Amino acid sequence: MIKKLLSIVLLLGVSSAIAQNLYDDSNAASPTNESNSTAGWTNTAQLFSDNTTAQSGQFSLRAVSTNNNGRGMEYTFNAVVGQDYDITIWAREGAQSSDPAFANWFGFQTFPVTPIVGTTWTQYSWTLTATTATPTIRIFTSSYSQRFVAGNTIYVDNITIVEAGGTAGDTEAPSTITDLASSNTTTTSTQLSWSASTDNVGVTNYEVFQNGISIANTGTTTGFNVTGLTPSTSYNFTVFAEDAAGNTSTVSNTAVVNTLAPPDNQAPSAVTDLASSNTTTTSTQLTWSASTDNVGVTNYEVFQNGVSIANTGTTTGFNVTGLTPSTSYNFTVFAEDAAGNTSTVSNTAVVNTLTPADNQAPSAITDLASSNTTTTSTQLSWSASTDNVGVTNYEVFQNGISIANTGTTTGFNVTGLTPSTSYNFTVFAEDAAGNTSTVSNTAVVNTLTPADNQAPSAITDLASSNTTSTSTQLSWSASTDNVGVTNYEVFQNGVSIANTGTTTGFNVTGLTPNTSYNFTVFAEDAAGNTSAVSNTESVTTSAGNGIVDYTSENANLSTVDWTARDLYATQNVGIGTTDTQGYRLAVAGNVIAEGVKVELQGNWPDFVFEESFDLMDLEELRKFIKTNGHLPNVPSAAKVKEEGIDLGKMNANLLQKIEELTLYILSQDEEINKLKNENAILNDVLKRLELLEKKQLD
Template identity: 50%
Template sequence: MITANTSYSMKSKLLLTFIIFIGIFRIGISQDLHDDFNAASVSNEINATDGWTGNADISSSVVDPQLGNFSLNIASTASGGRFIDHRFDAVVGQQYTIRIWARIGPYVSGTPSPAFAAWRSLAGFTTTLITSTNWTEYVFNVTANSTRPRIRVYTGNSTTSGTAGNTIFIDNISILASTSDIQAPNAVSDLSSSNTTATGTDLSWSDPGDDVGVTDYEVFWDAVSLGSTGGATNFSVAGLSASTGYDFTVVARDAAGNTSAVSNVESVTTLAGADIQAPNAVSDLSSSNTTATGTDLSWGDPGDDVGVTDYEVFRDAVSLGSTGGATSFSVTGLSASTGYDFTVVARDAAGNASAVSNVESVTTLAGADIQAPNAVSDLSSSNTTATGTDLSWGDPGDDVGVTDYEVFRDAVSLGSTGGATSFSVTGLSASTGYDFTVVARDAAGNASAVSNVESVTTLAGVGIVDYTSENSNLPTVDWQTRDLYASQNIGIGTTDTQGYRLAVAGNMISEGVKVDLQVDWPDFVFEDEYKLPSLKTVEKHITDNGYLIGVPSASEVEKEGIDLGKMDATLLQKIEELTLYTIYQERKINKLQEENEKLESLFQRVTELEKYIKKIDK
């Protein structure tokens, strides 16, 4: 596998090989007897002081180490020569090379004069002063006179008093026997991988061979050490990323610390990982453009480790279908004036589903009522007399509701009930048959079919009394009769009826008066074809005539009187016209208010711009 990082990786491996080679050459290809795990160890460096004892204060320091991350910090605890010791296993008569890097640390007082010294059992090891504040390597070639020789480091020389707090640093210590194993193991040449997954792989190889024997292997991933195997010829690598390439190598070591060359490079590409993480839940589900039968839903992509591929929409916990990845959905087929709860679930390509989204509650608008009421089927009559009858029926039902009923006598309208399911018919003739029907209407004006026909025959009358002016005051005339019929005009308080059926001179009181209009009711004002006079035209008419357009003048009323039905219709027409003027004025006011708000916003922006310009000018 050749990638942009391959060149860098190979260079790193060559550099590692070079460093190992230099290390082998430097230590005389022999085992380091300074093998304690501590801050000054060459191959076992850790944040510790194991292997060193004495009456000085010894600690691990990260301040300017000579090699690695730590060094040993030796501090005097009192006046006089304070020290630390290190023992190692040796063969009597064996020659050893001791290498120690040291530098003088902070001194409280006195002349800096720390020293190395041979305490015993090392022939040729004499006291050596440490003289520099920079790291300096001190090398001693000695012969062991004991199986446990000891090295000592003083914070001051043995004859000069020291001061508490004086310090010295030592690092990169090695003790090498000149006759140890000097041959490095052969390089591993058959490093291979198996059982590769999305997150790991198994490495294996054969023992490459050594004159004494391989004791350990160190595994590298892209030239970075993953650790040692403890002598095993296999290693399981974990924690890798899916669909990613890696280069692995191995270095063999023997008991003397001799290191082989770097093995062959085993290039591994991990598998694509199984997507097990569900998308995040949608949290911003919202609705818009709601009508009587539908609404539009929308939301943002909630995010997923791989990617959301689809959304499923639910209405009242029942699935409406999937969007195919779109973050919007148009809902249709709803009922008017009805509440619904909508939710969304996100899914990825692996089928992982998110938690349910926030609930978006929607109430549809009131729809246009196009369905007519059912027909009345139980129209009946009661209390029939010679001149009238009472009609009644039940509510036939409607999808929204019946608001009125119109009653017909022999197919001629008698009027509407205002929603009542009864109607009293008067003014009938005695001993006469009539056919009555009813039509139901809803608020939208939808009319039902004609009801069943209720046939009624009035009772026989008591006869007609001739109530004329000549006999009207005779005591023999029964004025208490129930019904009064007159074939001519009637005048009360006057003999001049002016052609009207009833003329009253004076005031009249009644519990109710019904005017059966012979003129159009002025709902035509609200029709599109109606030409509403402009206010300017109305003003001119008032100025010129002193009364409203279409309204009789005072002189006309005084001369002709008024027809209540026509006058009520005329006044209602003026009220409806006034309503239209009010609506138009409201629209203009709202438009002016919007324009005023825009001007106010513009004024504020101009003001801020002026402030900014003045600030720049300064």
């Protein structure tokens, strides 16, 4: 009636702005597109299209909770961010209900939690600002504390979602009905009829009111058969006409109907399905189907062990309290009508109350562990907790936030993690009474770093400068890589001569005067991926300083005493061999010296301690060793056997590995200290919990 009165006020003094109803799915709660469907809604509760009760039309949506946290229903619509929306929903509680509410809506600037109160249809309205393009309406059948209770029921109907102050539309109301009349009146019914209302666009519905309360929407039908009336009673009936834009006519004339009063000698039918549910230590919920009667049932009388304990009126249920725990009771029900006729006795519902509440918590989990960790997931597992009655659920926490309830399953596969990230996981055990164990041990999980299979880009601008008789300066632009370049390896005539780390240049020394050389460079990343070969830079050294060198012509002359002078050679020198294999000095046999100095042509590996150095993850290092059988940037046994060892390069590589090992040790020490601190915190928490438990026991 409030809706109709408001429409009258608007028609008399205000021109309304009509907007498109964004609740446009064809389902049981649509005011203009109703169908026997739940389309458009997602749900964790059981969701049905119900034709037993409706606020408008023939259907409404009925949501019933399950016993596994299934208590919600959601509807998402397309919106404009920043736009205000007028949202109207009719709702009511079912026979079994526990604090249902509109709550936790998504995508609105503000939203107050709104309880659903009462078993009669009530209109709930909000004006809210959209903060996303797809806001979501959420309705819950019960409070969070009732999340494992099945059967909590709510109904919703006649939903509208329109832009506040929408675009102008049809503002002309239908004409008023002036000939509403009744016929064929009986003790419990009457037939209403009226002439069609006229409208500039078209009448889409007639709403019938009985004593000021809406009882039916007839669509375009100009008549309605009213049933369920009380004999010998006077009723006032009125009708409003409505169009598609929501414009409502003024109220029709009032048709006064007086129902007949025949004698009633017929008793109501017996209740045959009396049942109980939600039995506790001291209470139980009785329910039954409605009894039928030729006039109408006016009361149900409930008996406990043969003694009357309640009269429920027309309510087909009763919550029995004050019972004794661990006790058996027999309940029966009689139906009565207004003439005092009483049905035969119902079936007997035998109820056994529960034993006293369980206050003992399950044991704490002490062996929570993870396995099969990837870049984005890990598998958690643990041994079953023990309880005096039985564990019913395990709740898993990630960094202190609940992420899952596993029921009685002692494991959970965590997904959606971030690569190369540390996470702390804990688990609590719960029993049916809601007792919760103390926190489990913490499983620390470090997700893997994604495998790097992409090689750096090839160098295309290798160049030389400042070339002398024995040296030249090489330079190039930095190579690019998806992770990062960690080293450049320089080759002289196909032989590796230096690793420069991240330095894009190298000063080559020890060259032979008046000689041509070819230089190339490869780029490498931390995963061992190597770029394609660079362009070749050809360099010719200058002629030198004119010193007469050692040659094959004067090498074995008896007139030349080489023991008393320095030895210079323009080409390679072989001792005991003529095959120098391209080396400047080749010796067939052992070499002894008081000292050997190697002038390293590459960077000394202190670049490992630079912040930009990308230290390989230990898990990747383990995989590399398993696959290749040696450390990264260290030659394999087969390669050493085939090519020998460059002492300068090998010493640099070994020092690099020592420095990397130092970084691993420092990292592990930091992790150990972190775990020590966390362990100390956990020990302190456990001590506090023990003190609290001791105080409770005392």
